[in-house]
Structure formats: structure tokens, C-alpha cells
Amino acid sequence: MGRAPCCEKVGLKKGRWTAEEDETLAKYIQTNGEGSWRSLPKNAGLLRCGKSCRLRWINYLRADLKRGNISAEEENTIVKLHASFGNRWSLIASHLPGRTDNEIKNYWNSHLSRKIYSFPGASAGIMDTPKVASIPPKLKGGRTSRWAMNKNKTYTQNVNDAINQRPKQTFTQPNSDFTVLDADVADVNEPRIEELEAEVNKCDRSVDESNDEDILGLCQMEGISDILESWLPETTCVVWDLSEEIDNNDMVVRVSDACRDKMASSGEGYSCSSSMALDQHWDWESVIEFNNVVESEACNNWEQQEKPLTWPWEDDAWESQSKNLGETDTQMQNDMVDWFLS
DNA sequence: AACAACTCCAACCGCGAAGTC
DNA sequence: TGACTTCGCGGTTGGAGTTGT
Numbered sequence: 001m002g003r004a005p006c007c008e009k010v011g012l013k014k015g016r017w018t019a020e021e022d023e024t025l026a027k028y029i030q031t032n033g034e035g036s037w038r039s040l041p042k043n044a045g046l047l048r049c050g051k052s053c054r055l056r057w058i059n060y061l062r063a064d065l066k067r068g069n070i071s072a073e074e075e076n077t078i079v080k081l082h083a084s085f086g087n088r089w090s091l092i093a094s095h096l097p098g099r100t101d102n103e104i105k106n107y108w109n110s111h112l113s114r115k116i117y118s119f120p121g122a123s124a125g126i127m128d129t130p131k132v133a134s135i136p137p138k139l140k141g142g143r144t145s146r147w148a149m150n151k152n153k154t155y156t157q158n159v160n161d162a163i164n165q166r167p168k169q170t171f172t173q174p175n176s177d178f179t180v181l182d183a184d185v186a187d188v189n190e191p192r193i194e195e196l197e198a199e200v201n202k203c204d205r206s207v208d209e210s211n212d213e214d215i216l217g218l219c220q221m222e223g224i225s226d227i228l229e230s231w232l233p234e235t236t237c238v239v240w241d242l243s244e245e246i247d248n249n250d251m252v253v254r255v256s257d258a259c260r261d262k263m264a265s266s267g268e269g270y271s272c273s274s275s276m277a278l279d280q281h282w283d284w285e286s287v288i289e290f291n292n293v294v295e296s297e298a299c300n301n302w303e304q305q306e307k308p309l310t311w312p313w314e315d316d317a318w319e320s321q322s323k324n325l326g327e328t329d330t331q332m333q334n335d336m337v338d339w340f341l342s
Numbered sequence: 343a344a345c346a347a348c349t350c351c352a353a354c355c356g357c358g359a360a361g362t363c
Numbered sequence: 364t365g366a367c368t369t370c371g372c373g374g375t376t377g378g379a380g381t382t383g384t
Contacts, residue, residue, distance in 0.1 A: 015377090016352070038369065054370080055353065090372060105373075106351050 013047045017056050021046060025053055026061050059100045066098025070107050078104055079112060 013021075028044035034057065036043075037050035046053060059065075070078070074096055081092040089101035089108075096104065 014354075016379095036369090049354090051355090051370085052353075058371095059352075087373065101372075102352075110350055 012041075012049055014052075017048075017060075021048065022056070022061060025056060029057055029061075055102075059102050064098055065100065070099075070103075070111075074099065075107075075112065078108060082108060082112075 017025075024044055024046055025048075028040065028046075032043070037054045040046075040050055040053050041048045044053075048056075077096060078092060081095055085091050087105075089105045093099050093101040093104050
């Protein structure tokens, strides 16, 4: 038996809503409230599918909707949230009062994605590292730095120098232009932590109550990045972005591939990365990368962590970790695939 | 002025999750 | 427990409006 249709489609109207239909729907919902979408059209006297009524109400008729163009601030927020959440439009919309998921999705598809993909080289599917970037590179499957997406942001000279010193790189898709580096601020014996935290505290912050997630607003990314650059002097890294997740003392920053490569090739300190217990709820945002510069308590506890996963790019890691766990490489990889598909 | 190409966005569609019986 | 319903989400489409030639 196939799926039952959401409503009896015979004789129902499709296409654009008329002003009369809008008025009928709005009056009915104001009187009877939202919900029962299936029976709503019949009760309200509308020749529309319940689904269509729901969509019309949510996307157009609701009183709390914000009219007018997306502001620059909202645009930045969308870019930032999209970098974190991907195409989870309803989740993004929940951070933009008065905006609907459909509106944001349309705006992204018609404005922002084109703007981002218009970066030289992106259209060919091959991304050369920008020498000077007023628009950051966007890679499919990758993440775009919010800081880098700031319209008025221009990279400082030392950043450009660092970029220029990097060998020309070719990225193929899928790839990620940023690595997530996660450090426990409280555990880092670093004199500039207070300064960094002060910068962070300048940011507008909000809490997504649905999952108790702390979202950083748009602010002071330049100052934070400057601090972080000086914080990691030995790597001569370019710190691209301080990410939006700040939860208690956990801080997530992103560093460029060149930085990660530098860490990996240094042969010093930790080379392990991306650990997480399988039985914990987590997402890729919270992946951890350790290195010889930023050491955290979590890093020290690496050996004690249960069923850690590692990024596939670390060829040796699969084998060593699976041995530690008494699993085969294939089992571990299957674990990850299962999780990823779940 | 006419046509083509493009943009934008409202609306549709199919699917999966959650709820109900 | 399973069949069915309802709801919500994200991808896609259609067409009105705009811009270019």
C-alpha cells in the first residue's frame, strides 16, 4: 500500500493564492489556531490542500514575519549559520526572527551561493589558494569562515604574506578548506587567554534553547584572530576563524590547511586528532585536533578516551586506533560510516 | 519593440519522523 | 507492534518580473 495522499487532490486549487484565500485562511487561523492542517481547508471553506495552507500561513501570512530585504547583518548571520549547520534551513531560520526557512533557502540559493561560488577558480571545481582574498574560498563539502565572509574584512598584510609563502595548492572536491581545532581554554596555560576571552565577550551572544547551544554573534573576529595568530607563533599558521561554538570553556577555532599541514609535518608533539567517544552525541563541529602548541586536558586524556575516531586523512591512525580497540580498520571505518549515515 | 536569457521566490513534492490508534 | 496519519523539512519547479540584446 502506497503512502496516503495528504489530502484529496481532486478539485483542489493549486498555484498562487488570491487575496480572498489569504483572508479566509488568516481569519480561520486567528479564530481557531494553527494545526489540524488536514481538516483545516474543509473547515475554513478553502479548496486547498492542508499542506498548501500550512505553507501559506508559515511563509506568508503569519503576523510575526519580517517583511523587506535581508539586511547585511542577517546575511552575515545566514552565512555564519550555514557554515555551521549546512542546509538545515529551519534551524538557520530559528536564529533569524521573522524569517522563514523558505525565505532563507531562496536567499541562499539566489544570492549567497552564487556570491561565494563566484570566487575565481571555484566554478572549475578547482580552487587555487587565493593570494589576496576579499571573498573567501568556498569548497563544496567544506566550511566557510565567518570571519573571512565579513564583507568589510580584508586580510592583514602578515596573513597575505603567509598565504603567499604557501605552495600553490589544488583542492579537489569534496574537501574541506578548514580544519577544526578545539582547545579547552581553561586548561591552556597561555597568558593571552584573558585577552582572548575579553574579545569573545564583546560578541553578541544568544542561546538556542532547543539544544542549549551558545551562538556567537558577529563581532570582533579580527581581534580574536589577531590574538590567535600570535598565540600560535611557532606554526606560523594563519588562523582563519574563531567558530561560533563556545560552550563553557570549550573553544573551537579553525585553521587553514597550510597550518594543519605544518603541524603534521613538524613531527613534534601530538599528531592525533578528532577524537570522540562513539556513545556520545556529537557532530563534526566538535571534532578535536591536538598539536604541540595547544595542549588541553582533553588531549592529555587522549589515551583514556573510549572508542576514539580519527580522521581518514591520517593513514596510520586508522590502524593504530583500531588495534587499540581490538577492531579491524574496516570495522572502525564501518562504525564511522554507520554514524555518518545515521 | 520584441525576444531571449536570467533572476527571484512562492509553491509544490516526496520523504522521514513523530504521533495516534 | 504495526499500520496509518499528520507534520515539518529540504529539494525542486514554474512562472512572473527584470534585464540584456
